[in-house]
Amino acid sequence: MQFDQLYQEIILEHYKRPHGRGLREPFGGEAHHVNPTCGDEVTIRVAVDGDKLADVSYEGMGCSISQASASVLHDLLATLPVDQALKVHDAFVELMQGRGQVEPDEELLGDGVAFSGVARYPARVKCALLPWMAFKDAAVRAGVTVGPEVKA
């Protein structure tokens, strides 16, 4: 049962057919994050236009969880107002760090709720968070002011 919650169909779909993949110009900030235990990698670019995001593009290689997470991140954040994007970011991080105890807000997280099962697998939480941590760094480099550091 738990296993099916980990690899939900939505995650496998995003993994096999990722949305918005590929690094694009122009961008205001870029970050490359690596998971040293497994070698998963992701590069995220953030383009900001005034107080909203103009694009979030990415490239990466790694497990289904990390790569599907990047695809979902793109879907959710790519054109959101900056403050709204950060709200979604924080909600996703909170969900991942909640050990399966956090009830996800589907309106806010969309396909991101499919990752709630991942939170029960401590070894995989870092996979899901990899693109989100890279996004935050890239956003800062693009001039976005973000809250206190959240550790993966």
Next chain:
Amino acid sequence: MTSLAIPSTFDVAALRADFPILGREVNGHPLVYLDSANTSQKPRQVLDVMRAHHERHNGNVSRSVHTLGTEATLAYEGAREKVAAFINAPAASEVVFGKNSTEAINLLAYAFSNASVTPGSDPRFRLGPGDEVVISEMEHHSNIVPWQLLCERTGATLRWFPVTDEGRLDESALDDLVNERTKLVSIVHMSNILGTINDPARIVARAHQVGALVMLDCSQSVPHLPVDVQALGADFIAFTGHKMLGPTGVGVLWGRAELLEAMPPVFGGGSMIETVTMEKSTFAPAPARFEAGTPPIVEAIGLGAAIDYLTDIGMAAVQAHEQEITAYALEVLSSVPTLRIFGPTTPEGRGGTISFALEGIHPHDVGQVLDDEGVEVRVGHHCARPVCVRYGVPATTRASFYVYTTTEEVDALVRGLERVRKVFG
């Protein structure tokens, strides 16, 4: 798939009954433990000896006149003798206990470091600009990073043997790599990721010809095949207890007596001294000189019990069993579509550690699906990232076998891989 039960020289089913953990379930399936290169399971005989020591004989070693201290010292030193006999060391005093292989390798690296800044130290341990340390591309990080750090501290140069496409050590440039500037060669005896067993004979001969010392990382070989330090001809070897049915927390640096005597101390503290004044200290002979502070007493005794267990089976029989399992696994894995093996694809000159990739499926996902079937493998770069880079993959899936592994467990692995391909195909 037809399962060919190959007879072993010992009764694997009976032996498995000694390992309580092998009776448990994981995710509703019988445990299939294929991660012994990471850490091995422990037989009841080892656990019983450790429990009995804590319950009946616990005292500190080498410093008590009382009965418990004497019993503990006898047991601890007895473990040292067992280790020495196990690797055919000429004397028990050549066995230095530490925390693990990593600490053993670092101990040697820091001995070089200390000698390099100490006037009058033995020139064999002195390093400086122009000197060279030689390792290989198939090393575990623990036999790479300490030497990188040592070279940074001393100004010496780090060089390495490449690895061939087949997963063998490429010795074609041996005479260039190991030359009159070389002070130390440190290579792995059996690769923890490729499974390759290296024959160090030519390298040892060349190193000694040019006056260099040789260290062998035997973390994966001592647990799985007969290792005779005198036959190997190396100057130092390192290995760890927890990969050979013993507990975590104890490892071994073996060194030739004459070299240990010439080596400066690394950790200072109790037990390693001869005389201490407020200005200066003199040091105990080896091995005590390298065992500052209270050592891993019960862990060493547990390692001694593990050696008794392995010796009862016989290391030749252990190796033969793993060869059978490995040959079987190589054969059935090669029938899995899109599966690529890294390292030797035939059982000759390799041990029971098999790394592989399923095309287009990340090892983390492979490992997760297998775990759901109760099959425990390791995924990742196995602390040997340069090997992954060499073969152009970020990570691999690794199945590793031991004395308790059965062909049925290999079959369970193959069934699990079929499910992996269904989920991600």
